[in-house]
Amino acid sequence: MSNQSHSHLAPFVMVLFGGAGDLARRKLLPALYGLYRSGLIHQDFQVIGLGRSERGPEEYREVVRQAVNQYFRVPVDDEDGLQSFCNKFEYMSLDVRDSAGYQQLKEQVEMRERESDIPENRLFYLAISPQLFGEVSTHLRENGLTQGSGWRRLVIEKPFGDDYPSAEKLNNQIQESFAEEDIYRIDHYLGKEMIQNIQVIRFANTLFEHIWNNQYISNVQITASETVGVEDRVAYYDHAGALRDMVQNHILQMVMLVAMEPPSHLKPEAIHEEKVKVLRSLRRWSGTAVDENMVRGQYTGGIQDGKEVPGYREEEGVPTDSLNETFVAGRLYIDNFRWSGVPFYIRSGKRMDRKTTEVVIQFKSVPDNLYFHKDNNLGPNLLVIKINPQEGLSLQINAKKPGTETEVVPIAMDFCHDCGTETPEAYESLLRDALEGDRTYFTHWEEVALAWKFVDPIREAWDRSEASSLCFYEAGSTGPKEADGLLQQDGTQWHLTELRGRQR
Ligand SMILES: NC(=O)C1=CN([C@@H]2O[C@H](COP(=O)(O)OP(=O)(O)OC[C@H]3O[C@@H](n4cnc5c(N)ncnc54)[C@H](OP(=O)(O)O)[C@@H]3O)[C@@H](O)[C@H]2O)C=CC1
Numbered sequence: 001m002s003n004q005s006h007s008h009l010a011p012f013v014m015v016l017f018g019g020a021g022d023l024a025r026r027k028l029l030p031a032l033y034g035l036y037r038s039g040l041i042h043q044d045f046q047v048i049g050l051g052r053s054e055r056g057p058e059e060y061r062e063v064v065r066q067a068v069n070q071y072f073r074v075p076v077d078d079e080d081g082l083q084s085f086c087n088k089f090e091y092m093s094l095d096v097r098d099s100a101g102y103q104q105l106k107e108q109v110e111m112r113e114r115e116s117d118i119p120e121n122r123l124f125y126l127a128i129s130p131q132l133f134g135e136v137s138t139h140l141r142e143n144g145l146t147q148g149s150g151w152r153r154l155v156i157e158k159p160f161g162d163d164y165p166s167a168e169k170l171n172n173q174i175q176e177s178f179a180e181e182d183i184y185r186i187d188h189y190l191g192k193e194m195i196q197n198i199q200v201i202r203f204a205n206t207l208f209e210h211i212w213n214n215q216y217i218s219n220v221q222i223t224a225s226e227t228v229g230v231e232d233r234v235a236y237y238d239h240a241g242a243l244r245d246m247v248q249n250h251i252l253q254m255v256m257l258v259a260m261e262p263p264s265h266l267k268p269e270a271i272h273e274e275k276v277k278v279l280r281s282l283r284r285w286s287g288t289a290v291d292e293n294m295v296r297g298q299y300t301g302g303i304q305d306g307k308e309v310p311g312y313r314e315e316e317g318v319p320t321d322s323l324n325e326t327f328v329a330g331r332l333y334i335d336n337f338r339w340s341g342v343p344f345y346i347r348s349g350k351r352m353d354r355k356t357t358e359v360v361i362q363f364k365s366v367p368d369n370l371y372f373h374k375d376n377n378l379g380p381n382l383l384v385i386k387i388n389p390q391e392g393l394s395l396q397i398n399a400k401k402p403g404t405e406t407e408v409v410p411i412a413m414d415f416c417h418d419c420g421t422e423t424p425e426a427y428e429s430l431l432r433d434a435l436e437g438d439r440t441y442f443t444h445w446e447e448v449a450l451a452w453k454f455v456d457p458i459r460e461a462w463d464r465s466e467a468s469s470l471c472f473y474e475a476g477s478t479g480p481k482e483a484d485g486l487l488q489q490d491g492t493q494w495h496l497t498e499l500r501g502r503q504r
């Protein structure tokens with residue numbers, strides 16, 4: 001959550017499109033409950049859940065109750081509180097493609113506002129298929145739901161488009177109904193505590209910011225690895241692949257936060273301006289440069305957590321000749337004064353050996369005249385920003401081995417960010433920001449557009465080269481060896497932190 005005051009929290013009506021869908025049940029309803037429970041949102045609010053299925057209000061409240069009981073981050077022990085929360089929910093059956101139905105939705109919203117004395121503050125949350133985003137925003141406007149005296153905000157899930165042209169088309173359509181400042185494009189990584197902490201670590205410490213450049217940093221490594229496979233999302237994933245699913249959004253967001261210049265203040269526009277400059281300086285790969293700097297992989301069968309798991313092509317619904325990538329690694333360059341010559345290595349994959357999201361800053365080594373000798377095992381200084389599943393920082397430095405005269409070994413100084421605290425989930429933080437009208441941790445159109453412009457030529461090169469550039473890796477491994485090769489070419493390696501927590 002950003003550091004704005006909460007005085008502008010106001011009563012609201014939330015219209016939750018896809019109100020009983022997977023995302024709503026697993027993430028959004030528990031997140032809203034968390035905010036309600038801790039008094040972080042105005043307690044006068046109403047929610048209208050939408051879907052095509054017929055459901056009575058009590059039936060829907062039961063969906064809400066079960067979702068909270070099953071997915072809230074800690075066991076729910078306040079039955080009365082949960083009941084009061086559930087009582088705020090209504091359900092409406094509506095096919096969102098049917099414009100006529102929106103008049104009824106408008107009446108429902110206005111009735112809730114009248115009965116509960118809520119000013120016309122409306123949050124429209126689109127937890128539905130991306131194909132419907134544009135159409136829904138148009139229907140909301142055409143039926144007068146976007147007009148009125150209070151605020152109107154549209155929260156949109158990912159993916160935002162399929163490539164730059166489709167994203168631009170969608171953006172134009174949405175902007176006919178909502179101003180840019182009322183559009184909240186979700187990238188749930190931006191709601192993660194340690195992602196939000198990157199800018200604090202950098203800009204609130206003399207220690208790091210002065211050496212945060214190509215004079216002192218040798219390379220940056222960003223990893224987002226998962227142990228899960230494609231699960232039940234084949235229809236989406238077999239087309240999207242890891243490049244669109246993870247790199248276009250989450251990974252590039254991390255690159256921006258690590259590489260951006262200090263903003264002039266902490267308002268969303270200032271931060272956004274600095275983030276966008278990073279993407280403008282990001283060298284674009286196309287043609288043969290894609291082969292030289294990017295690796296795509298697909299998992300084959302293997303052993304995970306002691307169990308045999310199928311390869312991607314054996315997963316239900318996946319074509320047996322699919323060329324879709326479940327892994328991406330890349331070497332990126334940001335061609336500006338601060339980062340010239342510093343590779344940013346990125347990688348993300350499914351069915352890897354561990355669930356981890358982390359950023360490793362590898363500093364340049366000291367001159368080798370003093371401590372580099374055969375008894376020593378000097379490592380580079382590393383700053384590891386642990387994002388998930390652990391949250392914290394680890395700083396690797398070299399120190400004298402106890403009890404020896406001159407032997408030097410690397411040691412780690414660890415800070416655990418989430419130990420002993422109840423860290424809110426990313427969606428809790430983002431939902432609250434949307435209700436407060438704070439867009440700091442939402443993606444602006446320009447970021448989305450430039451990210452697609454980086455990704456599209458890579459996608460095109462891979463589509464042209466068909467099978468030849470696809471590498472394979474065993475499920476449960478660290479990815480294809482070609483991804484290690486990228487770093488070996490530069491005389492370095494991925495820094496593996498200790499094996500830990502399994503997925504979700
Ligand atoms: N699930 C996840 O973990 C994540 C999801 N997302 C994004 O969130 C969005 C929702 O995903 P998810 O919850 O998984 O999808 P689901 O299919 O589980 O849920 C979508 C819901 O939308 C409703 N719906 C579908 N078509 C219509 C329609 N024409 N009119 C009205 N309601 C409709 C369905 O209800 P009914 O059948 O009753 O109509 C369904 O409950 C997508 O954009 C996805 O990309 C993003 C990140 C993670």
Ligand SMILES: O=C1O[C@H](COP(=O)(O)O)[C@@H](O)[C@H](O)[C@H]1O
Pocket residue numbers: 224226245246357388
């Ligand atoms: O957006 C997505 O993210 C998840 C990984 O999120 P995390 O918070 O668990 O790291 C990924 O599984 C999914 O494919 C992708 O759409």
